[in-house]
Amino acid sequence: MEGLVTQIQGLSGTASDVLSLQNLLKQADDSLHAESTRLPPFLDQLDPSKHSLGYLYFLEACTAGPVTQEQASSFVLTIARFISSCVAEQIRLAPDKFISVCKRFKDQVLLLEEPLRGVAPMLTAIRKLQLSSEHLTALHPEFLLLCLLSKCYKTALSILDEDIFEVDQPRDLFLYCYYGGMISIGQKQFRKALELLHNVVTAPMSTVNAIAVEAFKKYILVSLIHHGQFPTNLPKYASSGAQRNLKTLCQPYVELASSYSNGKIADLETYVEANKDKFESDNNLGLVKQAVSSMYKRNIQRLTQTYLTLSLQDIANRVQLNSPKEAEMHVLQMIKDGEIYATINQKDGMVRFLEDPEQYKTCEMIERIGSSIQRLMTVSKKLNVMDELMSCDPLYLAKAGRERQRFDFDDFDNVPPRYNI
């Protein structure tokens, strides 16, 4: 053991040393695991900021076995300190170990029932493990889970705002998007939630998994809240398994959506009452209630298209509310949220609907358009780059070459029919 410690201390200087150290550590891994109970004192001899790789191996071996409550809190401290001070390049050499350490960290934090303690360290861990901001690691979903449980949604938003393009494991993506969707719903950013849930539902999957089913349920509800309608068919690029099975698995929600599209609030409410238990067991009852109240909003919005002024009594009648007072409350809320433009004249009990005052003439608008254009150009360039990479990819060429028909002996292509790497 001590020999290993000295080697770690010696070989943690340069990059080539670290590589050789890694080989040594790999060979010593089993012995480390065998003596996991004896390891904690050795950790004190190592400095996490300089000997990150070695420290990581030791730490991983320490935490491998079952952990008691008392040990848990001390481990939590150790790991947190390690994460904040470790060197990114070294731990990237052993990503699996790092990930398993962080996962155990999360488990222990949950065991202690203090998810808040884990949020900041996990965020640092993600940043250190990521190769680029577009890279999704296995830690992303864990981080989001901690944020959800500790209800600090704002920190999660900073991670969610980044676009993800590279994924290691599809399962990570599903969990990430699902938790991300839930956080966005919590923050009432329904557009972002819709995006994330859409990614889960339409991701390529050979068989439908439970995450997709749950995500689909929420997707229906958020789509009703945000757009006021739910497209009955998934887009064509969704996997065939999803297209066939998701609707049958989420039957009450699909029926809710069709009842919503009929436009009668009373029917919708009776349906919700009747199926309350199902919604509650999925923890979706709050979202369902939001969907129902969004229907009032949609009806009022439709009124702005046909009327210039309307009395509160009329609004109450047309939208099937109970009294003009309720109508006033709804309209007031919508004006505050910026969903409609109107003025309420309380003396006459009249509401006057105004046009959208945005004239698209201000500097801010020009800047916004300019930045949109820039963003789109970057995305478009990225698409081209990916297309080029793909067409040079040997695996793709092999498959394309295999499936090419040979019509004529003279028809000599550059890609031979069987292309063995």
Added chain:
Amino acid sequence: MDGEDISNPLMEMCANGIAGVDDAPSSSTSTTERKNRPIISGEQLDIEAYAGLYSGRTKIKRLIFIAHHRDNTAMQLEALRMAYDELKKGENTQLFREVVQKIDDRLGPNYSMDAAWCAMVDRKADQRKDKLESELNAYRTNLIKESIRMGYNDFGDFYYAHGALGDAFKSYVRTRDYCTTSKHIIQMCLSAILVSIEMGQFTHVTSYVSKAEQTPEALDPITSAKLRCAAGLAHLEAKKYKLAARKFLEVGPELGNSYGEVIAPQDVATYGVLCALASFDRTELKNKVIDNINFRNFLELVPEVRELINDFYSSHYASCLEYLGNLKSNLMLDIHIHDHVETLYDQIRSKALIQYTHPFVSVDMRMMADAFKTSVAGLEKELESLITDNQIQARIDSHNKILYARHADQRNATFQRVLQTGNEFDWDVRTMLLRANLLKHEYNLRASRKI
């Protein structure tokens, strides 16, 4: 009776007065005068005059229809009596039995079931059928095309007279193989069309009309007018009102009363005008209906309809809608148009509303409600549905009851669309890249597993 030239209806109009029809069906006046009187008008339908316009099977069907739909017992019995008389002249025992059942002994001993007559007719029919069959077989063995064709034709006529419409149709269609000249083809087509209209199978009508119109010889005007009527009826049944209107408006005045087995010229005018009002825009209305010299002859037969369309064009909507309302009860008794009356009326009313609001920036809804003879609340509802359907570009000021025209600001709308399209593109591309990545990953996984 002899079909007097209908080119002097105006004289008759002046003589009888434009307003209406004598209520008492005076049978002493000649049938020609009756044909020229305004039959389809706001007044109660004069059944005898109405029936006088038609001949053959359609007359009986129409009378039965009227009896079925009219609640007024006197009119019912009148119609059934006339049907009975007409049937006695023919050979259709099945319809006869039906009518007798409907009469139900209410008209006295003269109009009860005449079993002897039925039996005699049936016997004669069997004899005739056997005779026709033997003749046809003889012709078939002789292989003389013309006589085979005539044989099948006779069969068709025979079946038609006895009410076996399906067999009649089949027989007429069989003559097709033996037609040698275009005249034969046209005759076959016309017979087939007649039977199809009676059967209610209007898809056949359309196909045979196009077949007849494709003959290399030029058609004489009466035949082409008949074909256009038939085509118009087919389109009407298919609810293609614009096409139906066009067909009816192209019917030449030579039609006269020659197509009485199917349709009367008054019907051509009424159907044409109603469909045109419901589906044409203003320019088409002016060119094809009001300035149409040929069609004017038909319009003179139904002066209320003529007034109707002139009022609509000159924006006197109240009187136009009044005429429409008056005509409705009689139109509901017509076998071809009765189930389209509601739709056509709704469309005409919407068109009137849209046309009324079109030239103005703001419209006082109280005045508009007066013009359309409705309440302000009802008018508001109608306008709301039209605005929601995007047929009127306006907004309602419910407080002051004014309708304001509203034209969408193109510039703002464009900016909004641009930003939205940008966002959608962005989202689509990002999700696509993500999915591509997932697919690549999955494929790599599978490939690596194979290796």
